[in-house]
Amino acid sequence: MSGGSDVADTTSLSCARCGKPAHLHTQDCFKASWSSHKAVHLKAKLSSLGTGTPHEQNSDLPNEGWQYCLKKGQARTQKLPHFDWTGYFSRIMSASYSTYPSVYSSGIYGIPKTEPNSDLQHVVEIKTPDQIERMRETCRIGREVLDAAARVIQPGVTTDEIDRVVHDATIAAGGYPSPLNYHFFPKSCCTSVNEVICHGIPDARKLEDGDIVNVDVTVYYKGVHGDLNETYFVGNVDEESRRLVQCTYESLEKAIAIVKPGVRFREIGEVINRHTTMSGFSVVKSYCGHGIGELFHCAPNIPHYGRNKAVGVMKAGQTFTIEPMINAGVWRDRMWPDGWTAVTADGKRSAQFEHTLLVTETGVEVLTGRLPSSPNVTAAIWMKHVVTGHFISSQQKWMAGASSSIPWQLH
Structure with missing residues (x-):
């Protein structure tokens, strides 16, 4: 999964509507419902301090403030108000998983316990040998899970079925699907079809001949996360879509090629932007790569566009993702009413590839690299x-x- 890149301090804001940290949401969303959200949380806080009415003090937990949060989270997968859809892809909602206990939550609320306020939101961690070895294991499992999903992609298959394969394969390997219940995300992977840029929620729509679909998998195993994704063809795909996917894949390759100690993080965006622009496509600016390890998302931010202001220099032992999202048309995005699904503003297609990387003393190790058993999709x-x-x-x-x-x- 991707984090946003337009907020400098990722711990200073959180979304008032859905509780997601600022690097996963825009400030427009934060502003939209702050007054009403603040009111219910103030009421909840007063209740917990014993300053409310006797009825409020004795009310059953969870209190009204957290009930509000829970309902808002559930609403994103159950209700769809009117929305000006930007592409032909029609949303078909399906029953989501029942509430699933997760590594992030206290109870059922899906809010990470330590991630939002961790020092690692400000400091890029140098992994220990033990952490690195655990990440190698986790990323290998992530690759095997994504490969399992790739094998079932064909016309007529639903993204819900892909999600079920990802879920079952992850659990069978002894891991946990990191996206599930992360800030109320209802499924075990992200499936982004055609004009969906990222964070698409698996549903009951059947994939059609000519679609492209990105499957984004993150596995939590032995206390660390491994994150990767690929974009796949569904049947016979038109030439422009082929060029788009090829350009996206090449941009990731070129970015990985410069990773080594001493390189500035901002240079990744320059490399990707140069190749993408020369190919006639555009780079999404709202979402970026991110640090990863014992936390799903942390420092550093890795913007994929040119002239970005990412700070910091790569050092051996750091782990992060590069995951360029490339659009066939304009770079701007819009958010669906579910609070997660980001789509192209003009309805044209988008593609993405992602790897989790380790900076070594001499260069880079792709922890989520393809295996000899990987399908040659x-x-x-x-x-x-x-x-x-x-x-x-x-x-x-x-x-x-x-x-x-x-x-x-x-x-």
Whole structure:
């Protein structure tokens, strides 16, 4: 999952409507319902301090303030007010999982226990050898889970079915699906179809021939998270969509290639923006990569667009994600009424790829890299270009299954 990049201090604000931290939500949302939200929380606080009426003091827990939060969280998966949809993709809501105990919540509320106020929102952690080894294990499981999801993608399959595969595979491996109940997110993965940029909620709509779908998986195992995603073709996809997905994949490759100690985090966005612009596409600015480890989202922020103001320099032992979201049209996004689903403002398609990375003493290790057993689904992106001769040699080697000395090269 992605964090927003436009808020400098990610612990200073939280969304008054849904409780998500500022780096996952816009300030417009924060302002929209602050007065009403503040009122119920003030009432709840007074009750907990014993300053309310006798009835309020003796009322059953959870108190009215938290009931309000819970209802708002549930409403995002049950009610859809009128909305000016930007694409053809019609929303079909389905029954979500029943409330599931999670690593984030106290009770059933889905609010992270330590993440919002952790010092790691300000300081980029250098992982210990033990943390690194646990992250390797977790990221490998994440890769296996995503591969399992990839194998079931075809026309006629619903994103709910993909979510069920992700959920079951994660639990079978002894892990927990990090998105489930994270700030009330109702499913175990994000599935973003066509004009959906990120954070799409799995539902009962059947995938159709010609769709593209991104599956975003994060696994929590042995106390750490591993995050990755890929965009897949559903049946026969048009040429523009192929070019979009190819450009997105290439932009991630080029960004990973510069990762090493001493490189500024802001340079990642410059590399991605340059390649994307030259290809005729645009880079989403509202969401970014993020630090990851024992926390799902933490410092550093990794913007994917050019001329960004990300601070800091890469050091060995740091772990973070790069996850560019590239649009076929304008870069601007809109939020659906569910409070999660971000879509392109003009209804054109969007694609994304993501890896969790470890900065090493000499370069980078892709912790979520593809395995020999991974389905060769991404090969379809390049096939037409191999046939016509427009293909770089390193990718030809990959297509032929040859080994590569580059540690992050797909095999």
